[in-house]
Amino acid sequence: MSDLDRALAAADVGQGESLERLFALLKIPSVSTDPAYKTGCREAADWLKRDLAALGFSAALRETPGHPVVLATRPKPGAPHVLFYGHYDVQPVDPLDKWETPPFEPRLATLKDGRQAVVARGASDDKGQVITFVEACRAWIAASGDLPVGVTVLLEGEEECGSINLPAFLEEAKSELGADVALVCDTAMWAAGRPAITSSLRGLVYEEITVRAADRDLHSGLYGGAARNPLHVAADIVAGLHDADGRVTLPGFYDGVIETPDDVREQWRALGLDADAFLKPIGLSEPAGERDRMIIEQIQSRPTCDVNGLWGGYTGAGAKTVIPAEAHAKISFRLVGDQDPAKVKQAFRAYARSRLPADCEIAFEGHKGSRAIQLPFDSPALAKARTALADEWGVEAVTIGSGGSIPVVGDFKRLLGLDTLLIGFALDDDRIHSPNEKYDLDSFRRGTRSWVRILAALAG
Amino acid sequence: MSDLDRALAAADVGQGESLERLFALLKIPSVSTDPAYKTGCREAADWLKRDLAALGFSAALRETPGHPVVLATRPKPGAPHVLFYGHYDVQPVDPLDKWETPPFEPRLATLKDGRQAVVARGASDDKGQVITFVEACRAWIAASGDLPVGVTVLLEGEEECGSINLPAFLEEAKSELGADVALVCDTAMWAAGRPAITSSLRGLVYEEITVRAADRDLHSGLYGGAARNPLHVAADIVAGLHDADGRVTLPGFYDGVIETPDDVREQWRALGLDADAFLKPIGLSEPAGERDRMIIEQIQSRPTCDVNGLWGGYTGAGAKTVIPAEAHAKISFRLVGDQDPAKVKQAFRAYARSRLPADCEIAFEGHKGSRAIQLPFDSPALAKARTALADEWGVEAVTIGSGGSIPVVGDFKRLLGLDTLLIGFALDDDRIHSPNEKYDLDSFRRGTRSWVRILAALAG
Structure with missing residues (x-):
């Protein structure tokens, strides 16, 4: 032995x-x-x-x-x-x-x-x-x-x-x-x-945003229609991160992404990781990412953006008619190839600021990024x-x-x-x-x- | 005496x-x-x-x-x-x-x-x-x-x-x-x-929605790029409720809204309720509602939509890279004139369903409405x-x-x-x-x- x-x-x-x-x-x-x-x-x-x-x-x-x-x-x-x-x-x-x-x-x-x-x-x-x-x-x-x-x-x-x-x-x-x-x-x-x-x-960029409007929570009956609602602003920032083809909209986001060589893609294709194999076990059926990409690309070789948390206003049981003073989101990006975390972070912050209407402030908290x-x-x-x-x-x-x-x-x-x-x-x-x-x-x-x-x- | x-x-x-x-x-x-x-x-x-x-x-x-x-x-x-x-x-x-x-x-x-x-x-x-x-x-x-x-x-x-x-x-x-x-x-x-x-x-329609995708919370590193994120879907529903002029986009929403007579509008104008008087005390400066409406109209005689709560995913301290299984929103509409709460509720539900991508379900909970x-x-x-x-x-x-x-x-x-x-x-x-x-x-x-x-x- x-x-x-x-x-x-x-x-x-x-x-x-x-x-x-x-x-x-x-x-x-x-x-x-x-x-x-x-x-x-x-x-x-x-x-x-x-x-x-x-x-x-x-x-x-x-x-x-x-x-x-x-x-x-x-x-x-x-x-x-x-x-x-x-x-x-x-x-x-x-x-x-x-x-x-x-x-x-x-x-x-x-x-x-x-x-x-x-x-x-x-x-x-x-x-x-x-x-x-x-x-x-x-x-x-x-x-x-x-x-x-x-x-x-x-x-x-x-x-x-x-x-x-x-x-x-x-x-x-x-x-x-x-x-x-x-x-x-x-x-x-x-x-x-x-x-x-x-x-x-994949690398990672993780950002947390806080959008602020009025200096207090407001009654939506008294102020609704005139007062800015930061939840609408946060939702707009989130909703605009992807286009209809599932691509991330930040300018320059795909700079540094390296196309997988065709022969490697063929090997991946041979592994047979389709929607049935990958998504069915979690209750899904259609890939939600970039159109015309194999699932194995979507999860390994392509960069992504996901909102990991979103919150504001009243979240308890029942109805409360509040316009909150603040809205929050945690947003992360997975990076591939030579994408630069610092540039992605900058592009995201510029994008978020560009969608702010009057009277809104946005604060960013960046967690550690990696290539x-x-x-x-x-x-x-x-x-x-x-x-x-x-x-x-x-x-x-x-x-x-x-x-x-x-x-x-x-x-x-x-x-x-x-x-x-x-x-x-x-x-x-x-x-x-x-x-x-x-x-x-x-x-x-x-x-x-x-x-x-x-x-x-x-x-x- | x-x-x-x-x-x-x-x-x-x-x-x-x-x-x-x-x-x-x-x-x-x-x-x-x-x-x-x-x-x-x-x-x-x-x-x-x-x-x-x-x-x-x-x-x-x-x-x-x-x-x-x-x-x-x-x-x-x-x-x-x-x-x-x-x-x-x-x-x-x-x-x-x-x-x-x-x-x-x-x-x-x-x-x-x-x-x-x-x-x-x-x-x-x-x-x-x-x-x-x-x-x-x-x-x-x-x-x-x-x-x-x-x-x-x-x-x-x-x-x-x-x-x-x-x-x-x-x-x-x-x-x-x-x-x-x-x-x-x-x-x-x-x-x-x-x-x-x-x-x-004003009357009220109050709806709570739950958007579901995968049957469990997912790691955004492993699934990000392929799995549907219900937070993106909820954000899209919220972001699409208003157009660029601040009007509510639901088809038929303004049916039954009665225009205030010009003489009444003149009386209201004389009250002098401008942004300085109404919004400054709460830290705001620009009316956020329908363009070309006086603030007093926006808050009294015009119908509105506000998100009163929005939540899902990780909302605690620090970073968590999750794609949640569910997202939630509480959304209310203030009604005027002859707007029908039942029709507004129907229009909202049809609108929300129309924005659902593949693999998503939506559940509605309606609170009591009023004319x-x-x-x-x-x-x-x-x-x-x-x-x-x-x-x-x-x-x-x-x-x-x-x-x-x-x-x-x-x-x-x-x-x-x-x-x-x-x-x-x-x-x-x-x-x-x-x-x-x-x-x-x-x-x-x-x-x-x-x-x-x-x-x-x-x-x-």
Whole structure:
């Protein structure tokens, strides 16, 4: 029996306890964007620090102006070194009433098609994925007393609220973060049973606007017809962001977008991701994006704009005849290719101002933006990971783009000079960011085994 | 000293205690639209019943499927009889953080220009106004042991949530509601020191919509570009309700709107209600309604549309990249002339459906609608009230239209055959429906004295 086989066996034997540890972490409510959960974030960080220390890592909480970073290292002189990144923070849980069971009380559920899954906020994004890597390390240590490579684990607490303090931390801790390659476990498989390595990521611009008109809320009976209603103004700004063909209307928005080569488009077409496959599982039937684009383009290689929140006036039960003083919207843009986040932000702000009628003011709050990322296809580490994944899953890994944004990948390249392998075991039906988030037990078990294999492969 | 002078003197002498009673009523949180305040509503009704019973009224709470009606009668055989209407329920208090002091802890404040005012939710709308009438009755009884006319007091608890149960109650209690004229105290003066009698009221159609797309909230990174966003759809529906000239776009919306005669428009013009006078006090400068209409038309004689609430997606602190499953809006229309509420509702629903893209559903919830009201200018009761108001304020009362909707006035005509005198002492700067609602002490004091005079005038 090889060291690898022994480590895989240890992962299998330890699966029950691995799951218990995941449940313990999922019980800690670490919603980073909401100040009410500050204590929960620190508690989750502390739990991970202690768990990594128990595995022989030199582990510590490192303070930032926001939530702390967990930094843990287990060097192995003479062997390659990997920097693993994940995040312990989770998305808010609203709407809470749509959860079948409380979001921070993890449970094992059997899905309609017989799959078993862990249900809880963060089960997939990203606590479940983080724990696949930690448990892989544990299996190696249990089986052979050591890891095949040196490992540094960096777990962030602000991924879900813009990673605002991470770049400064990376610069500050640069000397401790030396590695040959970075590993990130925060992405999805192509489909159940079909692993994927993500080679491109969309960038992000996130803006919050507040439109103000009168200096107070007004009675629509007394003032309606004469007083400006900021809700109408916000709705007009939102409604004008797309044209009838689904394209974003901001001047210059498509500058820097790179057309996908025809041969790549053909490969994508062969994957057969049509409306039935992609939209039907979420109750939709027609792609809503740019006309004449395949769905896979709409979600991976084309830039987009979505309103993520819109609110103002009376939102309670019953009727209230108010003209509110303020209206609010959260609006985000996904970027691709060489689109410049700063220019998109400028174009959006100029556009919004251009639609303001008399007596209205607009205030902008910008969250951290990021450029899109394209990873090299030809690195040796990528080839080793592909082999390891094929060994575990019995099928070639797909190399795909992701519609999401993981700014840390750009930061690793820019600040640490590191390329990143994005390998994750989430599935599209994991309901991440939604009620009843889940992580397949199979993702958890074989994800752990995949990391056991990848760690061995990267040592060679 | 005449009976009238004695009653006026009694009102003046009792002013301190009158104010104490108003404060006691204002302390009771009777928000009718929010089920959380059900007990508060009943408590306010009970307080008023007991107070009227103490004045020798035969008073009772009358149950409805919603909040109870207070009905109290003090007959005077051989004398004219009046039916007084007011409401004890109040608007919700949100946004609570904009209140300088808690909304249900009434206080006396000195305004910047030296005026004194009672500050609390309901101070003006409508508890303060109701109490002016009750205290006028008390003054008459204190001064002469009796009222000049027979009085029935009907106080509703659902005015702020559509008066949904009132028409059925009026029909049921019809035999107890006989009177020569109805009095309603829920309107404003023309300006501080200048009393008004309101002779027209706009009608109301209030609709709530829910737009649904996917069957769950989605991650905008994974689905953005392909999945329909219901917030965009709701914004498009709202943004399309007005054209560039400020007119409402619904087909047939202006059917039944009656042009104000030129001579009346000239009289209105002479009142000098320009943007400086009307909009500047609320921080605005340009009328936002139909182009080429005077402000007084925009708020009194022209129909309007306002979005009173709009919400969906993530509205908390920070950034969340969600495509929500639902978006919501509350949309109301103010009607004039012969506009038909049922047709406006139909036109709105057809319009909203016509703007739905693929995969979207829309649900409508209609609140009670009402037609606009025009009262006769030539009734003897109106002439008597005008004289009484002139005696109290030393200046002629203005006969104006109101932009608001008071459906009970139409119900009184239709169900009881009664004309209504709408006389109130609120001011435009009372912040009704807004934080820091207030009622001038002068409105309270001279409003009470006005009713003392009007009761005497109506006896003649």
